[in-house]
Amino acid sequence: xxxxxxxxxxxxxxxxxxxxxxxxxxxxxxxxxxxxxxxxxxxxxxxxxxxxxxxxxxxxxxxxxxxxxxxxxxxxxxxxxxxxxxxxxxxxxxxxxxxxxxxxxxxxxxxxxxxxxxxxxxxxxxxxxxxxxxxxxxxxxxxxxxxxxxxxxxxxxxxxxxxxxxxxxxxxxxxxxxxxxxxxxxxxxxxxxxxxxxxxxxxxxxxxxxxxxxxxxxxxxxxxxxxxxxxxxxxxxxxxxxxxxxxxxxxxxxxxxxxxxxxxxxxxxxxxxxxxxxxxxxxxxxxxxxxxxxxxxxxxxxxxxxxxxxxxxxxxxxxxxxxxxxxxxxxxxxxxxxxxxxxxxxxxxxxxxxxxxxxxxxxxxxxxxxxxxxxxxxxxxxxxxxxxxxxxxxxxxxxxxxxxxxxxxxxxxxxxxxxxxxxxxxxxxxxxxxxxxxxxxxxxxxxxxxxxxxxxxxxxxxxxxxxxxxxxxxxxxxxxxxxxxxxxxxxx
Amino acid sequence: xxxxxxxxxxxxxxxxxxxxxxxxxxxxxxxxxxxxxxxxxxxxxxxxxxxxxxxxxxxxxxxxxxxxxxxxxxxxxxxxxxxxxxxxxxxxxxxxxxxxxxxxxxxxxxxxxxxxxxxxxxxxxxxxxxxxxxxxxxxxxxxxxxxxxxxxxxxxxxxxxxxxxxxxxxxxxxxxxxxxxxxxxxxxxxxxxxxxxxxxxxxxxxxxxxxxxxxxxxxxxxxxxxxxxxxxxxxxxxxxxxxxxxxxxxxxxxxxxxxxxxxxxxxxxxxxxxxxxxxxxxxxxxxxxxxxxxxxxxxxxxxxxxxxxxxxxxxxxxxxxxxxxxxxxxxxxxxxxxxxxxxxxxxxxxxxxxxxxxxxxxxxxxxxxxxxxxxxxxxxxxxxxxxxxxxxxxxxxxxxxxxxxxxxxxxxxxxxxxxxxxxxxxxxxxxxxxxxxxxxxxxxxxxxxxxxxxxxxxxxxxxxxxxxxxxxxxxxxxxxxxxxxxxxxxx
Numbered sequence: 001x002x003x004x005x006x007x008x009x010x011x012x013x014x015x016x017x018x019x020x021x022x023x024x025x026x027x028x029x030x031x032x033x034x035x036x037x038x039x040x041x042x043x044x045x046x047x048x049x050x051x052x053x054x055x056x057x058x059x060x061x062x063x064x065x066x067x068x069x070x071x072x073x074x075x076x077x078x079x080x081x082x083x084x085x086x087x088x089x090x091x092x093x094x095x096x097x098x099x100x101x102x103x104x105x106x107x108x109x110x111x112x113x114x115x116x117x118x119x120x121x122x123x124x125x126x127x128x129x130x131x132x133x134x135x136x137x138x139x140x141x142x143x144x145x146x147x148x149x150x151x152x153x154x155x156x157x158x159x160x161x162x163x164x165x166x167x168x169x170x171x172x173x174x175x176x177x178x179x180x181x182x183x184x185x186x187x188x189x190x191x192x193x194x195x196x197x198x199x200x201x202x203x204x205x206x207x208x209x210x211x212x213x214x215x216x217x218x219x220x221x222x223x224x225x226x227x228x229x230x231x232x233x234x235x236x237x238x239x240x241x242x243x244x245x246x247x248x249x250x251x252x253x254x255x256x257x258x259x260x261x262x263x264x265x266x267x268x269x270x271x272x273x274x275x276x277x278x279x280x281x282x283x284x285x286x287x288x289x290x291x292x293x294x295x296x297x298x299x300x301x302x303x304x305x306x307x308x309x310x311x312x313x314x315x316x317x318x319x320x321x322x323x324x325x326x327x328x329x330x331x332x333x334x335x336x337x338x339x340x341x342x343x344x345x346x347x348x349x350x351x352x353x354x355x356x357x358x359x360x361x362x363x364x365x366x367x368x369x370x371x372x373x374x375x376x377x378x379x380x381x382x383x384x385x386x387x388x389x390x391x392x393x394x395x396x397x398x399x400x401x402x403x404x405x406x407x408x409x410x411x412x413x414x415x416x417x418x419x420x421x422x423x424x425x426x427x428x429x430x431x432x433x434x435x436x437x438x439x440x441x442x443x444x445x446x447x448x449x450x451x452x453x454x455x456x457x458x459x460x461x462x463x464x465x466x467x468x469x470x471x472x473x474x475x476x477x478x479x480x481x482x483x484x485x486x487x488x489x490x491x492x
Numbered sequence: 493x494x495x496x497x498x499x500x501x502x503x504x505x506x507x508x509x510x511x512x513x514x515x516x517x518x519x520x521x522x523x524x525x526x527x528x529x530x531x532x533x534x535x536x537x538x539x540x541x542x543x544x545x546x547x548x549x550x551x552x553x554x555x556x557x558x559x560x561x562x563x564x565x566x567x568x569x570x571x572x573x574x575x576x577x578x579x580x581x582x583x584x585x586x587x588x589x590x591x592x593x594x595x596x597x598x599x600x601x602x603x604x605x606x607x608x609x610x611x612x613x614x615x616x617x618x619x620x621x622x623x624x625x626x627x628x629x630x631x632x633x634x635x636x637x638x639x640x641x642x643x644x645x646x647x648x649x650x651x652x653x654x655x656x657x658x659x660x661x662x663x664x665x666x667x668x669x670x671x672x673x674x675x676x677x678x679x680x681x682x683x684x685x686x687x688x689x690x691x692x693x694x695x696x697x698x699x700x701x702x703x704x705x706x707x708x709x710x711x712x713x714x715x716x717x718x719x720x721x722x723x724x725x726x727x728x729x730x731x732x733x734x735x736x737x738x739x740x741x742x743x744x745x746x747x748x749x750x751x752x753x754x755x756x757x758x759x760x761x762x763x764x765x766x767x768x769x770x771x772x773x774x775x776x777x778x779x780x781x782x783x784x785x786x787x788x789x790x791x792x793x794x795x796x797x798x799x800x801x802x803x804x805x806x807x808x809x810x811x812x813x814x815x816x817x818x819x820x821x822x823x824x825x826x827x828x829x830x831x832x833x834x835x836x837x838x839x840x841x842x843x844x845x846x847x848x849x850x851x852x853x854x855x856x857x858x859x860x861x862x863x864x865x866x867x868x869x870x871x872x873x874x875x876x877x878x879x880x881x882x883x884x885x886x887x888x889x890x891x892x893x894x895x896x897x898x899x900x901x902x903x904x905x906x907x908x909x910x911x912x913x914x915x916x917x918x919x920x921x922x923x924x925x926x927x928x929x930x931x932x933x934x935x936x937x938x939x940x941x942x943x944x945x946x947x948x949x950x951x952x953x954x955x956x957x958x959x960x961x962x963x964x965x966x967x968x969x970x971x972x973x974x975x976x977x978x979x980x981x982x983x
Contacts, residue, residue, distance in 0.1 A: 206714065223697065226715040229733060232872060239730045242720060321858060332852070361823070367812060371862065381723060 014127050015094040016233060017120045018102045019113065021132035023201060024194050027220065028133055031241065032104040033427050035131075038240055041400045042373060043366070044099045044233065049090040051105035054082040062177040065189050068196040083112070087119055094126060100233065108201045110208075117212075129234050130214035131241070132204050220246055240377070246424075249383035250293070251401070253394055254419040256305035257281050258440040261333065262416065265441070265491025268325060268332040273308045276438055280417045283436040284388075285312030287419065293384045299323065299375075306388045322371050325390035329362025336445070336488040340481055347484055351448050351475040354410035365410050368396050376400055391443055401429045411447045416440035442489040450474045528641050529608040530724060531634045532616045533627065535646035537692060538685050539658040541711065542647055545732065546618040547918050549645075552731055555891045556864060557857070558613045558724065563604040565619035568596040576668040579683040584691045597626070601633055608640060614724065622692045624699075631703075643725050644705035645732070646695050651710055655685075662917055711737055731868070737915075740874035741784070742892070744885055745910040747796035748772050749931040752824065753907065756932075756982025759816060759823040764799045767929055771908045774927040775879075776803025778910065784875045790814065790866075797879045813862050816881035820853025827936070827979040831972055838975055842939050842966040845901035856901050859887050867891055882934055892920045902938045907931035933980040941965045 018035070020028040032048045039046035056062070058078060067075045083105065090101045107113050113130070120126040178186035204214050206227065215238050216225040224242060229235050257277030261269045273281065288296065296315045300306035301323035310317050331339050331346075339347050343360075350357040358364035372393065379385060379397075387397065391414055399409040401422050414420075417440045421432040474483055532549070534542040546562045553560035570576070572592060581589045597619065604615045621627050627644070634640040649655055659681050663669070669677035695705050697718065706729050707716040715733060720726050748768030752760045764772065779787065789806045791797035792814035801808050822830050822837075830838050834851075841848040849855035863884065870876060870888075878888065882905055890900040892913050905911075908931045912923040965974055 210714075222719060223701075224715070224717040226717065226733065228713060232869060235730070235734055235872065238733060239726070242717065242729060243726055321861070370812070378723060381726065 014125075014231075015098060016100045016127040016129055017090065017094070017116070018100060018237070019107055019116055019128060019130045020102065020104045021107045021113070021130055021204060021214075022134060023108065023197050024106065024190070026133035026135055027217075027246075028106075028131075029104055030246075030427060031131060031133065031217075032102045034244065035237060035240065036102055037400070037403045038376075039100055039233075039237075040403070040405070041369065041376075042236075043369070045097060046100040046102065047090075047093060047098055048102045048104050049086045049093075051083055051086045051103075054086045055079065056176055058082050058085075061180075065192040065196055068193050070196065070200045083115075087116065091119070091124060091126075095124070106197055108197055108203075110202045127230060127234075128213065129230075129237070130204060130209075130212060131237075132214060132216045134203060134216060134218050135220070136218070215241060217241060240380075243377055243380045245380070247383060249424075251379060251384075251422045252288070252291075252386040252419055253397055253414075253422065254284065254309075254386070254388055255390055255394055255414060255416055256303075256309045256388060257284075258416050259305040262441050262443060263492050265335045265337075265489075266333050267336070268328040270303050270305075272304050276417075276440055277305070277309070280436060280438045280440070281309045281311050283417075283438055284309065284419070287434065287436055288313070288386060291421075293386075295384055297382060297385045298388065299385060300388045301325070301390065301393070303390075306390070309388050320375060322375050323387070323389045323393055326365070326368050326392035327359065327362040329359035331359055331362065335491070337485060340484045344481075344484065345477045348475050348477040348479060351451065351484075351487075354447075355406040365392060365396065365406070368392060372396050372400075402431065403428070413444055415442065415444065441491055444489060445487040448475050448487055528639075528722075529612060530614045530641040530643055531604065531608070531630070532614060532728070533621055533630055533642060533644045534616065534618045535621045535627070535644055535695060535705075536648060537622065537688050538620065538681070539655050539663055540647040540649050541658065541708075541737075542620075542645075543618055543662075544737075544918060545645060545647065545708075546616045548735065549728060549731065550616055551891070551894045552867075553614055553724075553728075554894070554896070555860065555867075556727075557860070559611060560614040560616065561604075561607060561612055562616045562618050563600045563607075565597055565600045565617075568600045569593065570667060572596050572599075575671075579680050579687055582684050582687040584687065597629075601630065605633070605638060605640075609638075620688055622688055624693045641721060641725075642704065643721075643728070644695060644700075644703060645728075646705060646707045648694060648707060648709050649711065654711060706732060708732060731871075734868055734871045736872070738874060740915075742870060742875075742913045743779070743782075743877040743910055744888055744905075744913065745775065745800075745877070745879055746881055746885055746905060746907055747791075747794075747800040747879055748775075748929075749907050750796040753932050753934060754983050756826045756828075756980075757824050758827070759819040761794050761796075763795050767908075767931055768796070768800070771927060771929045771931070772800045772802050774908075774929055775800065775910070778925065778927055779804070779877060782912075784877075786875055788873060788876045789879065790876060791879045792816070792881065792884070794881075797881070800879050811866060813866050814878070814880045814884055817856070817859050817883035818850065818853040820850035822850055822853070826982070828976060831975045835972075835975065836968045839966050839968040839970060842942065842975075842978075845938075846897040856883060856887065856897070859883055863887050863891075893922065894919070904935055907934065932982055935980060936978040939966050939978055 018032075020032055022028050029048075029050065029052075032050070036046045036048050055078070058081070059067075066072060068079075070076065086103070086105070090103060094101050103116060105112075107116065107130075117128050120128050178189070181189065204212070204216055204227075206225070209227070211228065213228045213230050213234055214225075215227075218224065221242070221244070224238070226238050229238065257273045257280035259277055260271040260274055261267075262277075263274050298310050298313050298315050298317045300310045300317060300319050302319050302321045303324055306323070307317075307319065328334075331343065334342070336347070346360065350359075355365045358367065375387075376397070379387070387394075389397070392410075394414045395409055395412045398404065398412055398414065398420065399406075404412060415435075417436050417438045419434045419436065421434065423430045423432075532546075534546055536542050543562075543564065543566075546564070550560045550562050569592070572595070573581075580586060582593075584590065600617070600619070604617060608615050617630060619626075621630065621644075631642050634642050659678060663681050664674050664677040669680070672680065695703070695707055695718075697716070700718070702719065704719045704721050704725060705716075706718070709715065712733070712735070715729070717729050720729065748764045748771035750768055751762040751765055752758075753768075754765055787806045789801050789804050789808045791801045791808060791810050793810050793812045794815055797814070798808075798810065819825075822834065825833070827838075837851065841850075846856045849858065866878075867888070870878075878885075880888070883901075885905045886900055886903045889895065889903055889905065889911065890897075895903060906926075908927050908929045910925045910927065912925065914921045914923075
C-alpha cells in the first residue's frame with residue numbers, strides 16, 4: 001500500500017509541523033481546518049492542534065481580553081503551559097501515526113516561533129513550515145469594520161484591527177469564550193484582544209527569516225510571499241492556498257439520470273439514459289433555473305449518461321475525463337450476481353476493504369481520489385458549479401467537502417435523481433439535499449455487517465449520509481452466495 | 493480552429509463550448525481553460541534566466557495542451573540590426589538606438605498579437621521590460637485594444653555568482669558576440685547589464701498591486717505572487733515554484749522484454765522473459781557504473797517494471813500513473829487480432845494516433861493528463877531512473893525534448909535501451925545506451941500517408957525522429973496486408 005498521497009507515493013516520509021502565524025481573526029483556524037481536510041483526502045495524515053482549545057480546557061472561564069496582555073505575568077505562565085501541552089501532544093501524534101500536524105495558534109512573536117522550531121527541529125528532526133495570514137488593505141479594513149462604527153474601532157497602518165468580518169461575526173462572537181456575553185460586548189472585547197496581540201506582533205521577515213520555509217498570505221489571497229519551499233508537500237500546500245477563496249458560492253453535486261444499465265443492475269459501461277433518466281435531465285435544468293445561480297458552470301464526465309443529463313442546459317458545459325465512473329476492469333457491465341458467480345473471492349475482498357480494493361484491470365476508490373484531485377483544485381478556484389457525475393465519483397467529491405474518511409467514503413449514500421447543494425459556511429460546509437421527485441432504481445450497497453464498527457458514526461449534517469449497515473452479510477471469501485448478495489439492491 | 497472559436501476567444505471573458513463538443517481546447521487534464529488569450533510578459537535585467545524560463549514554461553504548456561509560443565525581442569533586434577557593435581547600443585540616452593529598439597519591440601508585439609488572435613493560447617513576450625513605461629506600453633496594447641490577459645514574470649537575482657555563471661553559459665556564445673573573444677564578450681555584456689540597471693524599475697507591491705505577476709528571487713528561493721486571475725496563471729506559478737537548476741540527470745527506460753512482448757501482444761500485466769531478466773541485471777549494473785548521487789528509482793504498478801527494478805537497493809517508488817496506456821477492448825491482443833476484430837478502429841488510430849482513444853481505454857492525450865503529476869515531481873527531484881512503458885516513455889520524452897503531439901506517438905523507444913537526459917543551457921542533452929541484450933522490436937512506423945513531405949529536423953544526439961513506413965495507409969477500407977504493413981515481427 002503506498003504511503004503518502006494517493007497520486008504521489010512516498011512523499012510524506014518526514015513528519016512536518018505547519019505553524020500558523022497571525023493576529024486573531026485572520027483566518028488561521030479556517031485555513032488550518034481546510035488544509036487538513038484536503039491533505040487527509042489526498043492521503044496525507046493530518047491533524048490540527050488548536051492552542052485556544054487547550055487554553056479553554058485549562059482556564060474554565062474566560063473573563064476578559066486582559067488575559068492576553070503580554071504584561072500579564074500570571075496569564076503568560078498559563079498560556080506558555082498550554083502551548084507546551086499542545087506541542088507535546090502534537091509531537092507524540094507525529095511520532096506514532098501522523099504525517100503533518102498543524103499548530104494552530106497566533107505564534108506572533110519571534111520568541112514563540114523559535115520555541116516551537118527548537119522543539120520540532122532540534123529534538124525531533126521534523127520539518128517546519130510557517131503559514132502566516134496578514135490583512136492590511138485599508139479597503140478590507142473598511143469593509144470589515146462597516147456596521148461596527150459605534151465601537152470607534154477604525155485604525156490604520158500595518159496589522160491594523162482588520163479581522164475578517166466573517167470570522168468575527170460568524171465565529172468569534174459564537175466562541176465558547178463569549179457564551180456569557182451578548183454580541184456587542186463580545187465584539188468589543190474581541191477587538192481589544194486583537195490589540196493586545198498587536199503590541200508584540202513581529203511578522204515573518206524576508207531578511208530575518210530567510211532560512212525558514214514559509215508562505216505569507218495577504219488579504220485573503222490577493223498576494224503571497226513564498227520562501228524556501230523544501231519538498232513536495234510544502235509545494236502542494238502553497239498551490240492549494242493559492243487556489244482557494246472565500247467568495248460566497250454553492251457547489252451542486254448530482255449523478256447522471258437513471259441509465260439503461262442502472263435498470264438492469266449492471267455496473268459501469270457507457271449507456272444512455274432511461275426514460276425516467278431523461279425526465280430527470282429536464283427536471284434538473286428546471287431546478288437549476290429556479291435556483292437562480294449566478295454564472296453557473298456545468299461539468300460532466302465524458303460518458304454518455306452524464307452528457308445527456310446536461311442536455312437541458314444553455315450554460316457552458318465542460319467535459320472532464322477525470323469525472324468518469326470508477327473503472328470496474330474485468331467486472332465492467334456485469335451485475336453483482338454475475339460478479340459473485342465469476343469472481344466470488346474478488347467480490348469478498350472488495351467488501352473487506354472497499355476503499356483500497358482495485359478491480360482487476362480496473363481502479364480503486366483510492367485511485368479515483370488521485371485522479372479527482374485536479375477536479376477538486378479547479379472546483380476550489382471556481383464559484384458556482386453543477387457537477388454531473390457518477391456514484392463512486394460523487395462519493396469521493398462529497399468526502400472531500402464533508403470531511404469523510406476513507407472508511408466511510410465508499411458507503412456514502414448518493415441516490416439517483418437527488419441533487420446535493422454544498423455551501424461553505426464558517427469552518428465547514430452546509431449540505432442540502434433535493435430529491436427531484438422522479439423515481440429511479442436504488443444502486444446503493446450497504447456495508448456488510450462484519451465491517452460495521454460498534455459505535456455509530458455521529459452525524460451532524462442536515463442530510464442523512466451516514467453509513468448504515470446491512471443487517472447481516474459478511475465478507476469471508478468462503479461465504480455463501482446468498483450472504484454475498486445480501487447487500488445487492490433489487491433490479492430488473 | 494473554427495470561426496466560432498476564434499470569435500469567442502476575442503471577446504473574453506470565459507465562454508465555453510455547449511453540447512457534446514469534445515474540444516481539445518486547453519490542457520488535457522482540464523478542459524476549456526485557455527479561453528482568453530494570455531500574454532506572459534517577462535521582466536528582468538539581462539542574464540536573469542528570462543529566456544530559460546520562457547522556453548521551459550513554453551515547453552511545459554505546449555505539452556499539457558496549451559498552445560504557447562515565445563516572442564524574443566532580442567531575436568527581432570538581431571534581424572533588424574545586422575551587426576552588434578557594443579554595449580552603448582543599450583544606453584537609454586542613445587536616442588537613435590532607442591528608436592530602433594522601440595520599433596523592433598512593436599514588431600514583436602504585432603506578431604505576437606496576430607498569432608494569439610489566430611491560433612495561440614499563451615504568448616510569452618521575452619524581453620527585459622525593465623521600465624514602467626515599457627510595461628505600460630505592452631499592457632495598453634494587449635489589454636485595451638485586444639482584451640487579452642497580462643501576466644508578468646519577473647526574475648530578480650542579486651547573487652553575483654549566479655549572474656556570472658549565466659553570462660558564461662549562454663551569453664558569450666550569443667550571435668551578438670561571434671566576433672569577440674570570450675573575455676571581451678564578458679566585459680561588454682556586464683556593461684550592457686549596467687546600461688539596463690540605470691533605468692530598472694522592478695515590479696512593486698504598491699504601485700503594481702492591481703497587476704497579476706510572480707516575482708522569482710534567486711532562482712527560486714523566494715516568490716512574490718500577486719493577483720492570480722485564473723487556472724493557467726495558477727499552474728504557471730506552481731510550475732515555476734517546482735523547477736530548479738541544480739545539475740542532475742533523468743534516466744528513462746522501458747521494462748525488460750516481457751512474455752507478452754515476445755508474442756506481439758499489447759498491454760496486459762505479464763512477467764519478464766528470460767532476456768528481460770537479463771536486462772534487469774544489466775540495468776542495475778549500468779546504473780552502478782553511472783555512479784549517481786542519491787538515485788531514486790520509479791516504476792509503474794505493473795509486474796514487468798517492478799521486476800525490472802529487482803536489482804536495485806535504492807528506494808523504489810511505484811506510481812500507478814506510470815502504467816502503460818490502457819488499450820481497453822484491445823488489451824492483450826496482437827495487432828493482427830485487432831485488425832481482424834476492429835479494422836476500422838485500427839485505421840482510425842493510424843489516422844490520429846495522439847487523440848485516438850481505444851474503446852474503454854485511453855489515448856496518448858489522456859496519458860499526458862495523468863502523467864502531469866509525474867512530470868511535476870520529476871522537476872522537483874534530482875537524479876531519477878524511471879522504468880516505464882512504450883507509450884508512457886514517449887510522452888515523457890516528448891516533454892523533455894519538446895516533441896509535438898504529431899511526433900510523440902512515433903518516437904522510437906526500443907527495449908533494453910536507457911536514455912539519459914541532462915539539462916543543458918536552454919534544452920536537454922540526450923544520450924542513448926543500448927545494454928546489449930537482444931529483444932523484440934515493438935515499434936510501429938508511421939504509415940506513409942501520415943508523413944509530411946519535409947523530414948523533421950533532428951538535432952538531438954540520438955536518432956529519435958519519425959521514420960516513415962515505405963507504404964501502408966490509414967483508410968478504414970484498407971486491405972489487411974496494408975493495415976499490417978507497420979506491425980513489427982513477433983513470435
